[in-house]
Every structure is written in structure tokens, then in C-alpha cells.
Amino acid sequence: MPPTHEVFNQPSPLEDYDVADDAALTEGIEREGAGWAAGELSELGKLAGSAAAHGWAEQANVNEPVLRTHDRYGNRIDEVDFHPAWHVLTDTAVAHGLHAAPWAEDRPGAHVARAAKFFVWSQNEAGHGCPMSMTYAAIPALRHSPGLAKQFEPLLTARSYDFGLRPPHTKQGLLAGMSMTEKQGGSDVRAGTTQAVPAPDGTYRLRGHKWFTSAPMGDLFLTLAQSPEGLGCFLVPRVLEDGSRNALVIQRLKDKLGNRSNASAELEYDGALAWPVGDPEHGVRTIIEMVNSTRLDCVIGSAAGMRAALGQAVHHTSQRYVFGRALLEQPLMRNVLADLALESEAATTLMLRLAGSTDRAIGGDAEEIAFRRLAVAVGKFWVTKRQAPHVAEALECLGGNGYVEESGMPRLFRESPLNSIWEGAGNVAALDVLRAIEREPDSIAALLAELDLAAGGDIRLDAAVTRLRAELADTDGIKYRARSVVELMALCLQGALLVRHAPPAVADAFVASRLGDGRGHVFGTLDRAADVGAIIDRNRP
CATH class of the missing domain: 2.40.110.20 (Butyryl-CoA Dehydrogenase, subunit A; domain 2)
Incomplete structure (x- = not known):
């Protein structure tokens, strides 16, 4: 190659690492x-x-x-x-x-x-x-x-x-x-x-x-x-x-x-x-056993896709330099990466809670059976819907390099809508949540009991749970509002799990950005109080 073809400022491939080191x-x-x-x-x-x-x-x-x-x-x-x-x-x-x-x-x-x-x-x-x-x-x-x-x-x-x-x-x-x-x-x-x-x-x-x-x-x-x-x-x-x-x-x-x-x-x-x-x-009753299990896998698959996309974005920006500093050190990019990390961690945490509920439900735990019936449908609706915008934003972190097939990002992006469609698209999943609440009231009681475990941990989460209870009590036109109701259920559930189990930096930023007054509509709109450094460091591949 001619001497002008010197390759520099290109990140190394993300390989030969432990994906499970998460x-x-x-x-x-x-x-x-x-x-x-x-x-x-x-x-x-x-x-x-x-x-x-x-x-x-x-x-x-x-x-x-x-x-x-x-x-x-x-x-x-x-x-x-x-x-x-x-x-x-x-x-x-x-x-x-x-x-x-x-x-x-x-x-x-x-x-x-x-x-x-x-x-x-x-x-x-x-x-x-x-x-x-x-x-x-x-x-x-x-x-x-x-x-x-x-x-x-x-x-x-x-x-x-x-x-x-x-x-x-x-x-x-x-x-x-x-x-x-x-x-x-x-x-x-x-x-x-x-x-x-x-x-x-x-x-x-x-x-x-x-x-x-x-x-x-x-x-x-x-x-x-x-x-x-x-x-x-x-x-x-x-x-x-x-x-x-x-x-x-x-x-x-x-x-x-x-x-x-x-x-x-x-x-x-x-x-x-x-x-x-x-x-x-009773074929539908029989097949619903299969559907519940595949819906859990939809949540797992979407959480995996988000984690893979996040890993690529963090790895690329840590080795790509602009204006004398790594992209990862640029303030706005740090906001974006931390926000992507919050979404990924919330999805992973919910996925594992649902899998744990499956184990305990199989063991005969009545409350977990009720919780799983509703929470899997809630997770299926929300986590799978978040995968596509999440992967799109992660791809954008790589710029043009993320738009070529060799990066692997286009494959992640093409895959990102699948789980939202498979086993019932968004409307089907949201209406199934309402159906479960109506026919199996123990299921909503179990989910609300799960939220109550985090009561007092964050006043913004407490306020969101209060809003959720009001939304559920107002049955007038609830099918029309099904998506907003189920979205709030999912965010409250993710927020409650993070408040109980995640580091304060993660829990505080998630609740503030997803359930607080300053909620943004695109990734990268975290409040200045967010500890983005701690969030990113926790999620480096």
C-alpha cells in the first residue's frame, strides 16, 4: 500500500474477553x-x-x-x-x-x-x-x-x-x-x-x-x-x-x-x-404454557442484544479519539453511554428476576406463579420495545464504522425488532396484561407486592407507584391507555428492582430519568447529578 494508507485511530476488535464478566x-x-x-x-x-x-x-x-x-x-x-x-x-x-x-x-x-x-x-x-x-x-x-x-x-x-x-x-x-x-x-x-x-x-x-x-x-x-x-x-x-x-x-x-x-x-x-x-x-390453554416460556426468552434475547450493543459502543468510544480525547471522555458521549448502560442493566435485572420467578413457580410457590403470569407479559411488552432504539443509539456511537457489516452492529440492529413482534406484538402483550389483571387478580396483587418491597427507597419511585395504582383503578378507557399503563408498570418494576439491588449511582439515575420529572425522550438526557463515570465503569466489557 502507498504510504498514505496508514491505519490509525481505529479501535481494536472487541474479542477474546469474558462476556459473562458483567x-x-x-x-x-x-x-x-x-x-x-x-x-x-x-x-x-x-x-x-x-x-x-x-x-x-x-x-x-x-x-x-x-x-x-x-x-x-x-x-x-x-x-x-x-x-x-x-x-x-x-x-x-x-x-x-x-x-x-x-x-x-x-x-x-x-x-x-x-x-x-x-x-x-x-x-x-x-x-x-x-x-x-x-x-x-x-x-x-x-x-x-x-x-x-x-x-x-x-x-x-x-x-x-x-x-x-x-x-x-x-x-x-x-x-x-x-x-x-x-x-x-x-x-x-x-x-x-x-x-x-x-x-x-x-x-x-x-x-x-x-x-x-x-x-x-x-x-x-x-x-x-x-x-x-x-x-x-x-x-x-x-x-x-x-x-x-x-x-x-x-x-x-x-x-x-x-x-x-x-x-x-x-x-x-x-x-x-x-x-x-x-x-x-383446549388447545389455546395448552399452548399458553409454551407462549409464557417463549415470552421469557424474548425478554432474555432483547436484554442480550442491548448488552451486546452497549459493549460495542463502550469499547469503540474508549479507543476512538476526537479533539485530543477518547470519545468516551467527551461529556455528551458519556451521557449517552451511561443512559444506554442504565437501559441494559434494567433489562438484565428484570430478566433474571423473571427467570427466578420461573424456578420458584415450578416449585409451587403460589405468589410467584401469580407474579410470573403478569410480570413476564409486562417484561415482554417493555424490554423488547426498548431494544430497537437502544441498538440504534449504540450503533450511532460508532458513527459510520457502525453502519458497515464488518462491525457486527447492522446484524444487531436488524435483529432488534424481532422479539417485540414474536409471541404477540406490543398491542397483544399490553392487552394480555389487562386480561391477566381482570381474570387473575392475584397477579396484580403479587406485582404490587413486589413494588412495595422497594417502598421508601426513592420518593420518585414511590410517587410513580402511586400513579400506577391510580391508573389501574381508573378502568374507563383502559384498553385505549393499555400501552401507557403497561409502560408505567414496567418502569416501576425495573426501578424497584434497581433501588433494591443496584448500586446507588445506577438506581438514582434510572429512577430520575425514567420516572422523575425530567424524563427525556432520547438517550443521553441524564441529569447533571447522574454519576455517569460510575455507571459506565460498571458496564465496561
Whole structure:
């Protein structure tokens, strides 16, 4: 190169570090009963922060999945081919139990440990997390049919990644997908037209078209269909026990926004064999068990995306110099970075509280069952909505360098709207919160009791909780106000958790900026009293 091509004032890549070295994360797993997982979490964090893992993530997204509908002889096969990097990522995730493994562990904190590992590993690549989430969420749904659970749960929880279309019981481990949405229905699953016809042997035959099928390369699918008894939930194997393909075809892979590594598909059932899961007439009730688990993963995934974006922004600005000083030392940039850090820490803290609630709810704690029912929906609405503006602002911290693919920021940005749409977009989630309050009053009582634990810790938080109680008491037009009510619930919950558990600098700045009188509408509007240095230092990668 000519001598003018000297490269300087360019930050080094953010790699070869421990992604799990995150104060909010390590403090949270200890608080929520999974401190015993710290060693494995750090091991996975170092792998997630390695140059090798970053290379796998890039390769899996540059080399997109390919649908092969037929073999060379004209036989219909409907196979999805993935780049080897996808298999390395997925194998790692399964080996560390990011799929359904905690359901097989009779140990306090198992679901918190899994959430923390999902959070850490997803910061490297989010796409392969989809089959992990589907498999994790399949277990509580399958337990509505003990026979099916006994048959498939050991394989769904096994820490063995065994890719390929073969009969389920010939494999070392299984992954599950979900096939719910239809063209005409969207979130209105009762509008589905897929038909389930009973067979003499107790199975059903499905016929219909699914508009979005998650993880079409999976071994089993949970799906909804209209049976003579009503809208039912069914389990559909990809391959039958005799080795033949079940009667379903992949019409096409979706050309979607977001990651390019994972495949989503349109699926056609053409007389596919299926087993009923739970009562045939109560399919929605059965599938809600799956939805609650995948909504938790939406919160985890969004928190992970925010943490990854924050790490890139802090790292870049600490090594990029303007006007004689590092960008990170410039006053306005410090305001922006600290504000981004507050959002990330609040999301991480809430995510871990929800995971802890899952553990305790499974253990039979009635108050935690009620809390989880409402708080997961609240978290799903709010945390997933905050990811897109958060990542956009973090990308802007890198300037033009953040706008090119090599930085990894465009991939984070494309992924950022996903979790807000998946498992019910914003309106669906907000209205579900209102529905839970109306039908299960114990849930709002449990959430308010959680807020009361922080009473007296900050007068601004106390005032916000008082406003929330007034909003909930005013039911006139509450559906119209649903988003503002649920937003206030989420901010109060995050604020209460930070007041109780975070350092004063973090808690004070969060409550002042999110619940105080001087609340800004863009990142970087923290009050001059905020201890931005302490906030940033706590969140350096």
C-alpha cells in the first residue's frame, strides 16, 4: 500500500474477553439462586467473546440456510441445509443446556442458570437461539399429555445435538419447532383453518397451511388445528417411526428482517400424522404454557442484544479519539453511554428476576406463579420495545464504522425488532396484561407486592407507584391507555428492582430519568447529578 494508507485511530476488535464478566449478571444469578453456575457461565462467556465464535456467527449469517425440496431423483425431501458454523453454534448451545435441559434438573436456580447462559451466548449470535427457545418451551406444553412427555422429554432435554431427519427414537437428542400462525389469522389463532381429522388409532391427520413455522429443521412441531372437539394443540413428528417422511412440505423459506442464520418457513400439512396434546378442545390453554416460556426468552434475547450493543459502543468510544480525547471522555458521549448502560442493566435485572420467578413457580410457590403470569407479559411488552432504539443509539456511537457489516452492529440492529413482534406484538402483550389483571387478580396483587418491597427507597419511585395504582383503578378507557399503563408498570418494576439491588449511582439515575420529572425522550438526557463515570465503569466489557 502507498504510504498514505496508514491505519490509525481505529479501535481494536472487541474479542477474546469474558462476556459473562458483567456485574448486573453475576450479582443477579447469585441473588436468584444460581450462583453455582458461575463457573460454567464464565467458561461459556469466554467462548462467546472469542474471535473464533465471532467468526462462526459471521459465517452462519453470510451463508444462509438453503431449502432443498427434492433430491436428484425427484423425490420430495424438504431438507434445510445449514453452514457448518450454524452447527457449531447450535452444538455449543445444546451442550450448555440452552434448550430444554433445566426441565430435567431438580436443582434450585436451574432456569436462572439457563437464562444467564442464553443471555451470554446470544450476544454472539441470536439466530440459532430460536430452536433453543422452541425446545425449551415445548416441555411445559407436552406435560399436558404425560404419555408424550414420557416418550419425548428425555430426548428434548438431552445435551446432544443430533442434526438430521431420522425417526425421533433413533436420535441422541431432539429439537422442537412451533407452527401456529396462518395467513388470515396472525395473533388471532382461533381464526386458523388447519383441520385435524381423528384417526381410529387415536392420532389425527392435519391438513392446512402455516404462514410462519419456527425452526423447520426440527424433529417435532407443536401446532394448532381445528378438530371436531374444537381448536386443539398437536405434536407433529417430522419423520415417522418407520423412517418415512411425515406428510408435510416446506413451501418456502421466509426472506425476513433480522438474522440470516436461522430458517423460518411456510409449511403445508397434507394429511400429516399428529398426536393430540392435552384436551383437544383446549388447545389455546395448552399452548399458553409454551407462549409464557417463549415470552421469557424474548425478554432474555432483547436484554442480550442491548448488552451486546452497549459493549460495542463502550469499547469503540474508549479507543476512538476526537479533539485530543477518547470519545468516551467527551461529556455528551458519556451521557449517552451511561443512559444506554442504565437501559441494559434494567433489562438484565428484570430478566433474571423473571427467570427466578420461573424456578420458584415450578416449585409451587403460589405468589410467584401469580407474579410470573403478569410480570413476564409486562417484561415482554417493555424490554423488547426498548431494544430497537437502544441498538440504534449504540450503533450511532460508532458513527459510520457502525453502519458497515464488518462491525457486527447492522446484524444487531436488524435483529432488534424481532422479539417485540414474536409471541404477540406490543398491542397483544399490553392487552394480555389487562386480561391477566381482570381474570387473575392475584397477579396484580403479587406485582404490587413486589413494588412495595422497594417502598421508601426513592420518593420518585414511590410517587410513580402511586400513579400506577391510580391508573389501574381508573378502568374507563383502559384498553385505549393499555400501552401507557403497561409502560408505567414496567418502569416501576425495573426501578424497584434497581433501588433494591443496584448500586446507588445506577438506581438514582434510572429512577430520575425514567420516572422523575425530567424524563427525556432520547438517550443521553441524564441529569447533571447522574454519576455517569460510575455507571459506565460498571458496564465496561
